[in-house]
Amino acid sequence: MFRFPQRGYCFCIGDVIIMVRVELKEATKYYGERRGVEDINLSINDGEYLAVLGPTGSGKTTTMYLIAGLLSPSKGSILFDDEDISNVPAEDRSVGFVFEEYNLFPRMTVESNILFGPTVKDLNLIESRKISRELLALLNISGKEPNYPDEISGGQKQRVALARAIVSDARILVMDDPLRALDAKIREILQVELRKLVKDLGITCIHATHDTQEAMRVADRIAVFKDGMIVQIGTPEEVYNHPNSLYVAEFLGEGSTIEGKIDDIKEEKYLVLQDGSRINVETDLQKDEEAIALIPGELIDVYPISMKKKLNYHNIFEAVLLDVRCVGEFNELDLEIFGSRFKAKDLIGKEIPLKKKSKVLVATDKDDYRIFPKKEGKMINKKKSDRIINSNTQVGIDGSSVKKVKKK
Amino acid sequence: MVSEQRDIEVKMRRNLLKAENWLSKKNVLTAGKVITIVIFVLIVLGPILYLLLQILINSKEINSTVFNDPILGNEAFLMMLRSIGLSLKIAAIVTVFDILVGVPIAWILARYEFRGKNILDTLVDMPIAVPTSALGFSIYLFWGTNNGISRLFNSQVGLVSQGTFLIILAHIAFTFPYVTRSIRGIISDLDLNLEKAGKTLGASPFTIARMISLPMVKEGLLAGTVLAFTRSLGETGATLIVSGVYQTAPVVIVSWMKGLKIPTTAFLAFILILISLVLLTTVRLFARKVGLPWKKVFPRFERKLSSKKVKRSRDGVSLFLFFMFVFIPALFVIIYLFQWWGRSPFSGDPQAGMIYQVFQAPDRKFTEIFRALGTSIEIALIVTLINMVIATPMALMISKMKNKKVKGILDLLIDIPLVIPSSALGFSIFFLWGSNGMHILSPGFFMIVIAHVSFTYSYCVRPLIGSFDAIPTMYDEAATAFGASKFTAFRKVTLPFLKSGLIAAAIMTFTRSMSETGATIITMGVERTIPVLLVDFFEASTFPAAAFASTILIIISFAMLLLLRRITRRAKNE
Amino acid sequence: MSEIRFQHVTKIFGKSVEAVKDLSFIINDGEYISLIGPSGCGKTTTLRLLAGTILPTEGEILFDDQPMQNVRIQDRNIGFVFQHFAIFPHMTVSENIAYGPTVRGRSKREIEPLVEKALKSVQMSNKANLYPDSLSAPDWQKTALARVLASEARILLLDEPLGALDQKIREEFQLFLRDLVKREKLTAIHVTHDQAEALTISDRVAVLNKGRLIQLGTPSDLIYNPNHLFASFFVGESDFLEGVIIDDSAENAEVRIGQSLIKVNNMGVEKGKRVAVAVRREFFQVEPITTKGLTNSLPGEVIEDKFLGLLRRIRIKLENQQIIEAKIHAKHPVQFKENEKVIINIDPSVTRCFDFPKEGIVSALEM
Structure with a gap:
């Protein structure tokens, strides 16, 4: 348990006392003509862990900078606990900021780095040193205090940066893609550590990332960004299972897309493909509307052809298994269905005797498909539409779309 | 026919590759390295070592001339002490000014975006390219005569007479860029994100500058300070003009040399070289270790210092001082030239005007000027050529060297010509090659060339090391991995990367050679280069002619500087 | 034939920094091997030992039973692909590709078909005369691969070749790379920190830590039968x-x-x-x-x-x-x-x- 002397509150592990509600109201930032973010309405509750998810250039960093005060909004306001702090300079906001490139001060030891905040704020250094020790122990890097940043590894650097941000009397923690520069394995480990630390401290935390898995692993809620605007906010489950647009669906679940027309027979909806195949789906779209369906790879179940009678699914198709690869926690299967290439993912451990180039059964339920009107799909993805839509329909390495391959 | 030609081509290409393969052999490369170092030692270090050696060997003669002269006693030694004392005092004052004004200006140039920034940037660098004798003359005209600043006060005499104060003013002008230049680049390369990090941790801008940015600029600042200090300590050209009866150490060397008092000159040169070397090594060795004082932070006070008002007034004052003490005096000679173009602005006498004095008077000064200009250019070209040949392998060697200790030592040795007074360097070259030493050369064209090669050497090697370092090592690996010998890889891959770096180094060398005074005076014999001619004109009080020569020099250097900037900027953009 | 054999190879930097220690293994002809491990585990050092940019302090590296100790980089018949491409910016794509045979003194008549073939196998024929600055990152890496093909190297060393590419392109490139290596019958050694990439792309994967070889095995071996604590920790979770x-x-x-x-x-x-x-x-x-x-x-x-x-x-x-x-x-x-x-x-x-x-x-x- 440690105590922040200046404010008179304590962070008690597992027993939360102080937290800050952060609110952005119509926050807008333009860089000259270029849009950074527009009309961001976002409210982050006390002690909540929010992930801001989006590709490079979608306004994540701008949002983080607005909250920290490194940028001031062109329009709109930012509130901490209902107090408008839009015009408070960064040095007075007490926002603990963790950068992508660590930004440790190279000429200072780990300890001086961590104590930089308390030093310039004239806090009680003895207390702060105690807190820093406890934090370093929590983060498994005790004993590195006398080292210089270039003597420790990337993962350790980011842990030090995290400790530095917290020790400087931070009211909230803002992290801008903090794990991007790290190796895959360290990233995996730190994701778990981060969430654990933030939850133990009970601090309000905003974490920007471009990595869907990372967002899912760390956050209570996810805000999906696109071109400087928020497309959807919700818990990982909500955004994943009920994406409100093709963009979100594609960003959250790597999958394959198919196009077709909606048909309905006896209350059941079907997607009719060009070659006449019918897929049972669930959608609000009406008959004859053009639609795009996306199915995440992990929702496609694959079985040997002999099991046909035993399966209980809404849709069962025959397919050709092109390739199986074991890539760690799951197997990746390349399938050819309706003349297009599909990628399926399957958790390892389940033994399926499947052979390459053999016929298999592909089984899906009707609620596995995320259906979007074709027009809207195009509209939502106005700018980068083609690239984004195609990126999941297997753009060949030479730029030609594999999808165009005709059935033999 | 065609196929025959092609066969010859293929053969030639194969022979070239074979030759390069031979040159890339380990022992051939080693031999090349040895030769490079021998040349360096012979041309650059040799004279200095020889001088040091001679002083030690002939201590008796030194003793009898410097300390126990039968007539003068130790008068020569006392004079030495006086002049060195004066030089040190001036250098110290000048350096303090350079830092106080130079650091804020470097910050402005690195961080602010404003219209005319490029122009200001070039102006700040200009005193480095302009010959110090022209600079000194211009400053003398501005401060020391009734043509310059005193016109504002309707005074009939100059505001500052020749002497210590005027020397300081002159030295400020030409040492100023060394400090700004050495930290400007570092400041603009500083990672702004570190400052952002400092901000989010609650530090005010002043605290950030002091605690985060300054430690990273520290080494550059120290290097610049040493350069400014040693340049001031060893400057001759401008000092000859503005010193009057007050003699700084380098000026004493020149005047003793003119009086052929070889032993005393040698001893003074020896002491000056020693001081510079000690300064250089101390700073090199301890730059990293110098801790910064004031770890304690005073948040409220520093926050006040960060306020916009304080910042603005600081910037304003620095800019004013720069223009007042560096820029305007340095270029005043051009205004003077126009004042005296056709006739004297005071008496209206056309015979006192520049046109008459240079082109119409019977002594035909313009032929003299253009002959000297020709000599200068000729020397500068030869020097540049020689230096390109001997400096490139050295730069490559230093850049690729793995042994850090040897690298550090070579790196230090390279800088020696940069810090020792050029008149002392010139003297040691005269001492080694001339009649007192190996007696191979007598003062004249070739001795000037050797002197210039030796003191422009570091101006050539330094930027080249930078260019080599900037080439990512993966290109080296990629170049040799596909079967190319080291030489072939160098020709096909490294050289194209180096193009702009080579040109920049060449221009720098050329400009430095063009503008050198101190070493030239000692090694020139009857030859005249244009900066020296300028001093002659000044001593003969033919100011309009001197102004004409100065203006030509300024224009040439300015053009060179612009060229240099264009090339380096293009290289950076790529 | 290009079989590579490491025999008790140790590399010490400076006085006591052991970058790799007692490394012994065999890479068969035509095999695709990945080296994985955390940063500083010695994977890049291993690659550089193979390339000959550094020499082992102890032990021997053999190519087809020939010791490589005294063979210079340019004579080792290897091709290098770098994370940051190392495409020569002052040469066009085809000049880059022709670099290897050119510096080996081949005549133009011999070089042209080599370049053409290499361009074709990386699907870059339409971009032969462009300069690198007008191309995208994947094209740079393809040019680098073609440069290796044209130099007729039999051993391909890849140092984080996909590290500078975006995730999506990366996944595509993995399959492309494997196909290419197999088609051209090269022996490939691929360094990466991404275990998923290694498992997808290679025949066998070597896990290194602190300079030692922990396990060398097929992807499914590593997943189902790790033989060391570190291997089961590093591959998967x-x-x-x-x-x-x-x-x-x-x-x-x-x-x-x-x-x-x-x-x-x-x-x-x-x-x-x-x-x-x-x-x-x-x-x-x-x-x-x-x-x-x-x-x-x-x-x-x-x-x-x-x-x-x-x-x-x-x-x-x-x-x-x-x-x-x-x-x-x-x-x-x-x-x-x-x-x-x-x-x-x-x-x-x-x-x-x-x-x-x-x-x-x-x-x-x-x-």
């Missing part, structure tokens, strides 16, 4: 249960973990020894406390059930206070609540049993 061997006589050994006994794969660990039982997080079977018929299980308490899309991650505290994570399929019918008591069932055949490291698990796995 595992938890390590601390226990003591009670019985080592049967096919499955019996281990006491906290108060419970479970059966694990008998890997020849002696009775009475402290062990670390490695279980992949995907292999934990988590069921409500009421479930019957589970024979090999541990009791635990749920800390958190976190949804991750493809799967759910359940953090569970065991009786002995150790916290483990189970990855279960997102479609698993039961939603677990905080503090809910559960049973974790473990199939003995998926466990791996290692000696418990003296310095403790955390420091043994420190990277």
Whole structure:
């Protein structure tokens, strides 16, 4: 348990006392003509862990900078606990900021780095040193205090940066893609550590990332960004299972897309493909509307052809298994269905005797498909539409779309 | 026919590759390295070592001339002490000014975006390219005569007479860029994100500058300070003009040399070289270790210092001082030239005007000027050529060297010509090659060339090391991995990367050679280069002619500087 | 033929920094090998030893039984592909590709077909005369690959070749790269920090840590039969249960973990020894406390059930206070609540049993 002397509150592990509600109201930032973010309405509750998810250039960093005060909004306001702090300079906001490139001060030891905040704020250094020790122990890097940043590894650097941000009397923690520069394995480990630390401290935390898995692993809620605007906010489950647009669906679940027309027979909806195949789906779209369906790879179940009678699914198709690869926690299967290439993912451990180039059964339920009107799909993805839509329909390495391959 | 030609081509290409393969052999490369170092030692270090050696060997003669002269006693030694004392005092004052004004200006140039920034940037660098004798003359005209600043006060005499104060003013002008230049680049390369990090941790801008940015600029600042200090300590050209009866150490060397008092000159040169070397090594060795004082932070006070008002007034004052003490005096000679173009602005006498004095008077000064200009250019070209040949392998060697200790030592040795007074360097070259030493050369064209090669050497090697370092090592690996010998890889891959770096180094060398005074005076014999001619004109009080020569020099250097900037900027953009 | 053999290779930098230590293995002709490990594990050093930019302090590297100690880089018949491409910016694509044969003194007549063939196999024929600055990152890497093909190297060294590419393109490029290497019958050694990439692309994967070779095996070997604590930690995600061997006589050994006994794969660990039982997080079977018929299980308490899309991650505290994570399929019918008591069932055949490291698990796995 440690105590922040200046404010008179304590962070008690597992027993939360102080937290800050952060609110952005119509926050807008333009860089000259270029849009950074527009009309961001976002409210982050006390002690909540929010992930801001989006590709490079979608306004994540701008949002983080607005909250920290490194940028001031062109329009709109930012509130901490209902107090408008839009015009408070960064040095007075007490926002603990963790950068992508660590930004440790190279000429200072780990300890001086961590104590930089308390030093310039004239806090009680003895207390702060105690807190820093406890934090370093929590983060498994005790004993590195006398080292210089270039003597420790990337993962350790980011842990030090995290400790530095917290020790400087931070009211909230803002992290801008903090794990991007790290190796895959360290990233995996730190994701778990981060969430654990933030939850133990009970601090309000905003974490920007471009990595869907990372967002899912760390956050209570996810805000999906696109071109400087928020497309959807919700818990990982909500955004994943009920994406409100093709963009979100594609960003959250790597999958394959198919196009077709909606048909309905006896209350059941079907997607009719060009070659006449019918897929049972669930959608609000009406008959004859053009639609795009996306199915995440992990929702496609694959079985040997002999099991046909035993399966209980809404849709069962025959397919050709092109390739199986074991890539760690799951197997990746390349399938050819309706003349297009599909990628399926399957958790390892389940033994399926499947052979390459053999016929298999592909089984899906009707609620596995995320259906979007074709027009809207195009509209939502106005700018980068083609690239984004195609990126999941297997753009060949030479730029030609594999999808165009005709059935033999 | 065609196929025959092609066969010859293929053969030639194969022979070239074979030759390069031979040159890339380990022992051939080693031999090349040895030769490079021998040349360096012979041309650059040799004279200095020889001088040091001679002083030690002939201590008796030194003793009898410097300390126990039968007539003068130790008068020569006392004079030495006086002049060195004066030089040190001036250098110290000048350096303090350079830092106080130079650091804020470097910050402005690195961080602010404003219209005319490029122009200001070039102006700040200009005193480095302009010959110090022209600079000194211009400053003398501005401060020391009734043509310059005193016109504002309707005074009939100059505001500052020749002497210590005027020397300081002159030295400020030409040492100023060394400090700004050495930290400007570092400041603009500083990672702004570190400052952002400092901000989010609650530090005010002043605290950030002091605690985060300054430690990273520290080494550059120290290097610049040493350069400014040693340049001031060893400057001759401008000092000859503005010193009057007050003699700084380098000026004493020149005047003793003119009086052929070889032993005393040698001893003074020896002491000056020693001081510079000690300064250089101390700073090199301890730059990293110098801790910064004031770890304690005073948040409220520093926050006040960060306020916009304080910042603005600081910037304003620095800019004013720069223009007042560096820029305007340095270029005043051009205004003077126009004042005296056709006739004297005071008496209206056309015979006192520049046109008459240079082109119409019977002594035909313009032929003299253009002959000297020709000599200068000729020397500068030869020097540049020689230096390109001997400096490139050295730069490559230093850049690729793995042994850090040897690298550090070579790196230090390279800088020696940069810090020792050029008149002392010139003297040691005269001492080694001339009649007192190996007696191979007598003062004249070739001795000037050797002197210039030796003191422009570091101006050539330094930027080249930078260019080599900037080439990512993966290109080296990629170049040799596909079967190319080291030489072939160098020709096909490294050289194209180096193009702009080579040109920049060449221009720098050329400009430095063009503008050198101190070493030239000692090694020139009857030859005249244009900066020296300028001093002659000044001593003969033919100011309009001197102004004409100065203006030509300024224009040439300015053009060179612009060229240099264009090339380096293009290289950076790529 | 290009078989590569490492014999007790050690490389020491400076006085005592052991970058790689006692490395011995064989890479067969035409094999695609990946080297993985945390930064500083020695994978890049191994690659540079192969290239000849550095020489081993001890031991020997043989290409086809020929020692390479005194063979210069340019004579080793290797091709290099770098993370940041190292495409010469002052040459066009085809000039870049022609670089190898040119510096080897081939005539134009010989070079042209080589370049053409190389361009074709990386599908860059239409971009032959462009300069690199007008191309995109994937095209740079393709040019680099073509440059290797044209130099007729038989051994391809790839140093994080996909590290500078975006995730999506990366996945495409992996398959492209493997196809190319197999088609051209090259021997490839690929350094990466991304285990998924290594598993996707290679025939065999070598796991390195702190300069030592931990395990060299096929992807499925590494997943199902890791033979070292570090290998099971680094490839995929595992938890390590601390226990003591009670019985080592049967096919499955019996281990006491906290108060419970479970059966694990008998890997020849002696009775009475402290062990670390490695279980992949995907292999934990988590069921409500009421479930019957589970024979090999541990009791635990749920800390958190976190949804991750493809799967759910359940953090569970065991009786002995150790916290483990189970990855279960997102479609698993039961939603677990905080503090809910559960049973974790473990199939003995998926466990791996290692000696418990003296310095403790955390420091043994420190990277």
